[in-house]
Amino acid sequence: MQKQENLSKNQKIILDLIEKSSGPLKAYSILFNVKKQGIKAPLQVYRALDKLIEIGKIHKIESRNAFVACKNSNCQVSKATAFSICENCEDVTEVSNLKLSKYLSNFADKSGMKYNKYNLEFFGLCKNCKK
Amino acid sequence: MQKQENLSKNQKIILDLIEKSSGPLKAYSILFNVKKQGIKAPLQVYRALDKLIEIGKIHKIESRNAFVACKNSNCQVSKATAFSICENCEDVTEVSNLKLSKYLSNFADKSGMKYNKYNLEFFGLCKNCKK
DNA sequence: TTAATTATGTTATATTATTACACAGCGTTA
DNA sequence: TAACGCTGTGTAATAATATAACATAATTAA
Known part of the structure; x- marks a missing residue:
């Protein structure tokens, strides 16, 4: 804690x-x-x-x-969040994957928009509900 | 069918x-x-x-x-969506970036979860509101 | 043509979230 | 020391978002 x-x-x-x-x-x-x-x-x-x-x-x-x-002990602000959500049991896990967060934080497209925050939600079946 | x-x-x-x-x-x-x-x-x-x-x-x-x-003319179902949202004017643009969608569709982490859908929302200031 | 499915119409209600107002505590500052 | 700004609290009322339950009609599939 x-x-x-x-x-x-x-x-x-x-x-x-x-x-x-x-x-x-x-x-x-x-x-x-x-x-x-x-x-x-x-x-x-x-x-x-x-x-x-x-x-x-x-x-x-x-x-x-x-x-x-927040499960990232070093997370001070919510500027880059990703979760996986089981559509069956509704369990939610915070995804902490450095490659992913780097990829998304650096993402830029042609829109000319400057991003300062993102939120990503993956949906599927968790290990238990897949069976 | x-x-x-x-x-x-x-x-x-x-x-x-x-x-x-x-x-x-x-x-x-x-x-x-x-x-x-x-x-x-x-x-x-x-x-x-x-x-x-x-x-x-x-x-x-x-x-x-x-x-x-939906702005992707070929989008039949909403399994992989990404948007950029201006926090000032609330304008929303659908992000269609093949690299991004491939990256996310193929994303897998250690959780053992099988993803079949995701939704990503970027936040920031659009070109106009940045000025 | 019948049964199943999909869509509609309607009322009521559940769920999620905010507005508006009054006041209390605390540190700064002047 | 009081005036101020800031943050937090308490309360009532209400706004905004979404679904349940029930009845009926239209469309599709066998």
Whole structure:
């Protein structure tokens, strides 16, 4: 576990929950699970999520509207993210492949666009569900 | 086998609207724009969108909950999609780069997962907004 | 021609996310 | 020391996105 001294109370509660989860969590499921800790409203959850995303502690799985803890211990911000998502069991794994991230970070096409961020989601069947 | 070349009435109306749009459209904005053509309920829109996505005529921009027409004339299904998104003007361009798509389609990591689909979203500033 | 499939229409509701407003704590600075 | 900016909190209300459930019609396949 990384240090979290700089996080606020709500941010800590929510990060802790996400880090302990075995899979992606949805915002309202997070809300349900932290009610006993005094967090009562969606906005309290979304504010903490926004901050945690901003500092790279968690990522949003866009295609699922769900949130996972960052597994790259050195990930400070979410500027280059890649995930593999099992379409059967909905398990999500963060892909950390140096070649891939270098390839994508350096990618440029003819559009003249300057990229500063990307998000990649692979879909398929995980080892277990393939059987 | 199935011809399926023929789209239904609602599907045609909605595809037509999306194809004529200069940028991504959101579901409820689509709904608003097709009310005069007799489509009255969200579900009618979402059903048409689902079908159009399935056959590769449109794509969903996951990070924006918005829909764009497919610009790859040969794109039959949405199994390998890449977009560049301007964070200022929200313009979206479909990236069609053979090297990139080959690289990603053949990508495999140690997870043992078999990928059959991916979606990549690049973020940055487009040529105009960069100035 | 019947059965299966696909699409439609409609109402209601579920799920995801934000706006708006009030206030509290904390470090800076002037 | 208070005035300020900044970040975070609490709360209510509501907006935006998406699906469930049910009934019916149109199209396709055997």
